[in-house]
Amino acid sequence: MKGDDFPITTAEEAPVVEVDGLTVRYRTGARTRHTAVDGVSLRVEGGEIVGVVGESGSGKTTLGMAVAGLGPRTAGEIRVLGRDLAALRPAELRRLRPEVQVIFQDPHGSLDPRQSVRSGLRELRGLQPERTSWVSDEELMAQVRLAPDLLGRLPHQLSGGQAQRVCIARALLLRPRLLVADEPTSGLDVSVQAEVLGLLLRLRETTGVSVLFVSHDLSVVRRICDRVYVMLHGRVVEEGPAARVLEDPVHDYTRRLVAAVPGRRLRAAHAAREPQNTGSPT
Ligand SMILES: Nc1ncnc2c1ncn2[C@@H]1O[C@H](COP(=O)(O)OP(=O)(O)O)[C@@H](O)[C@H]1O
Ligand SMILES: [Mg+2]
Numbered sequence: 001m002k003g004d005d006f007p008i009t010t011a012e013e014a015p016v017v018e019v020d021g022l023t024v025r026y027r028t029g030a031r032t033r034h035t036a037v038d039g040v041s042l043r044v045e046g047g048e049i050v051g052v053v054g055e056s057g058s059g060k061t062t063l064g065m066a067v068a069g070l071g072p073r074t075a076g077e078i079r080v081l082g083r084d085l086a087a088l089r090p091a092e093l094r095r096l097r098p099e100v101q102v103i104f105q106d107p108h109g110s111l112d113p114r115q116s117v118r119s120g121l122r123e124l125r126g127l128q129p130e131r132t133s134w135v136s137d138e139e140l141m142a143q144v145r146l147a148p149d150l151l152g153r154l155p156h157q158l159s160g161g162q163a164q165r166v167c168i169a170r171a172l173l174l175r176p177r178l179l180v181a182d183e184p185t186s187g188l189d190v191s192v193q194a195e196v197l198g199l200l201l202r203l204r205e206t207t208g209v210s211v212l213f214v215s216h217d218l219s220v221v222r223r224i225c226d227r228v229y230v231m232l233h234g235r236v237v238e239e240g241p242a243a244r245v246l247e248d249p250v251h252d253y254t255r256r257l258v259a260a261v262p263g264r265r266l267r268a269a270h271a272a273r274e275p276q277n278t279g280s281p282t
Pocket of ligand 1: 034057058
């Protein structure tokens with residue numbers, strides 16, 4: 001893998017992402033606004049998997065989309081690799097954009113239904129020829145543990161787990177420093193879920209990619225996240241190492257979230273970490 005020809009370099013110490021006092025308000029009527037994210041600060045270091053948890057409507061997706069530069073920002077600062085997104089010129093923003101890739105809950109919804117896996121990859125390569133030349137389609141498929149013959153398939157010919165791996169492969173092709181994964185396993189069967197989580201853990205080891213992992217599922221977060229932020233009504237109410245926050249929560253809201261998860265599921269998630277289960281090929 002070539003590592004020296006990237007247009008974006010960053011000071012060794014700059015976190016991959018730093019969010020400072022981010023506020024996002026949506027217009028809900030002629031005079032009304034809804035504050036979906038309210039003064040949130042967070043940080044993701046290189047190689048970290050950081051969870052954002054909270055019930056539906058707490059602002060997780062809004063936060064993730066803002067970090068990816070794909071959603072609105074009303075106030076506050078978002079720095080990616082030390083660069084303030086709002087202060088970048090369009091050409092600089094274009095160069096920075098591939099550094100952050102997004103993986104969504106519904107993999108089939110993210111893929112063009114008329115395009116085979118291979119032609120979808122070809123299209124991405126056409127948009128970013130230098131950045132994507134480091135790997136062949138076949139090697140890329142191997143990185144996400146998919147058989148090369150799936151390259152010829154259309155999305156509807158892929159299972160949910162296979163389609164999510166294809167989405168991860170497409171993101172990886174651009175060699176991002178951060179994946180924003182928004183409920184990436186919530187639509188998958190439990191066994192497939194475990195495989196995709198194992199894949200993300202392995203990719204972190206092999207590529208050093210960081211992950212901002214948005215999820216309402218605490219056992220999934222316990223399984224793969226190093227640190228976690230807990231959101232309630234757009235605010236972060238608790239943050240810390242995943243083990244501490246999920247085993248010994250301080251805030252009432254976190255306690256209630258944890259209490260709602262069957263105890264054996266969190267214990268199983270804990271057990272799955274030690275030794276780190278990296279999943280098996282399919
Ligand atoms: N485009 C939008 N316009 C107005 N309100 C929105 C929009 N998107 C999300 N919201 C509202 O913002 C809040 C946070 O939503 P969201 O970020 O999707 O939360 P989560 O991902 O935690 O479920 C919710 O109350 C939601 O209804
Ligand atoms: Mg959401």
